[in-house]
Amino acid sequence: MQQVFARPESLKDVQTHFCPGCQHGTVHRLVAEALDQFGVQQKTIGVASVGCSVFLYGYFDIDVVEAPHGRAPAVATGVKRARPDSFVFTYQGDGDLAAIGTAEIIHAANRGEDITVIFVNNTTYGMTGGQMAPTTLVGQKTSTSPYGRNKAKDGAPIRMAEVLAQLGGVAYSARVAVDSPKHVLEAKKVIKRAFQFQAEGKGFSFVEVLSSCPTNWGMNPLAANKRIGDEMIPYFPLGVFKNEEQ
Amino acid sequence: MGRIEIDEIRCKGCGICTVACPKQLVKLCDKANIQGYTPAEAVNQELCTGCALCAEICPDVAIKVFR
Numbered sequence: 001m002q003q004v005f006a007r008p009e010s011l012k013d014v015q016t017h018f019c020p021g022c023q024h025g026t027v028h029r030l031v032a033e034a035l036d037q038f039g040v041q042q043k044t045i046g047v048a049s050v051g052c053s054v055f056l057y058g059y060f061d062i063d064v065v066e067a068p069h070g071r072a073p074a075v076a077t078g079v080k081r082a083r084p085d086s087f088v089f090t091y092q093g094d095g096d097l098a099a100i101g102t103a104e105i106i107h108a109a110n111r112g113e114d115i116t117v118i119f120v121n122n123t124t125y126g127m128t129g130g131q132m133a134p135t136t137l138v139g140q141k142t143s144t145s146p147y148g149r150n151k152a153k154d155g156a157p158i159r160m161a162e163v164l165a166q167l168g169g170v171a172y173s174a175r176v177a178v179d180s181p182k183h184v185l186e187a188k189k190v191i192k193r194a195f196q197f198q199a200e201g202k203g204f205s206f207v208e209v210l211s212s213c214p215t216n217w218g219m220n221p222l223a224a225n226k227r228i229g230d231e232m233i234p235y236f237p238l239g240v241f242k243n244e245e246q
Numbered sequence: 247m248g249r250i251e252i253d254e255i256r257c258k259g260c261g262i263c264t265v266a267c268p269k270q271l272v273k274l275c276d277k278a279n280i281q282g283y284t285p286a287e288a289v290n291q292e293l294c295t296g297c298a299l300c301a302e303i304c305p306d307v308a309i310k311v312f313r
Binding site: 001002003004005006007011015016018019020021022023024025026029178180181184185214221222225 | 247248249256258259260261262265266281283296298299301302303304305306307309310311312313
């Protein structure tokens with residue numbers, strides 16, 4: 001028998017700090033597999049955000065810069081412009097990208113920087129204690145919305161993949177989920193596609209990944225995983241919103 | 247024919263693999279590991295096809311698949 005599934009080379013063989021059932025680990029693996037496939041491990045510079053994704057440097061066997069909260073796309077812009085031969089991606093959560101770093105992501109996308117952004121959306125601020133994020137679903141209880149998100153007061157959840165697809169500099173924008181093996185396999189293809197855009201120098205590529213946060217949702221891992229399909233996907237539809245082949 | 251190996255030290259016992267296996271060949275065991283979680287274990291391995299769906303869904307990359 002041959003081994004048909006193994007840990008990717010770009011992912012260190014270490015224990016992660018993620019809670020049981022947290023899908024950051026799955027997204028880490030998909031990104032590492034894509035880096036392995038393109039053979040760019042040695043020239044990749046990852047930009048980590050603030051949040052549970054902050055320990056990127058501990059889990060990936062690549063060079064990583066840690067950006068201030070929300071500023072990963074701005075840091076990645078600098079890295080890519082200074083080292084145009086390098087392969088640059090940011091890995092951000094929804095509190096980081098959709099709230100604190102809105103200015104940075106919008107303008108990096110609009111400028112069409114030749115970077116890839118992996119955006120993990122779990123509808124809450126994970127590491128800081130489950131506060132309401134711009135992506136929190138209407139009615140969802142969080143530590144700062146104990147009666148549930150109120151649309152009249154707090155607005156509707158922001159759909160970042162669609163928002164960014166409107167911008168001229170964006171070459172590729174898609175949304176995937178990692179709640180079932182089928183969705184994980186699709187996510188793998190989409191992440192590779194996004195990296196392909198950068199490998200060919202075609203401009204800004206963006207992938208939003210719907211994932212769960214069992215701890216801050218107050219659910220067990222299986223119930224949290226099911227919530228992605230039951231509540232998140234109906235509001236955040238999966239698909240490719242921009243695919244500009246040039 | 248297939249076979250899986252679950253790293254019982256790494257596994258955090260989230261149980262997502264138990265519903266991902268089309269043949270329900272993965273179960274959580276009763277004994278806690280060094281982290282204090284009850285890890286997954288493979289049962290009836292002779293029925294395993296090596297489809298690797300359990301490994302694809304595992305957030306901790308704790309499953310190796312052979313086919």
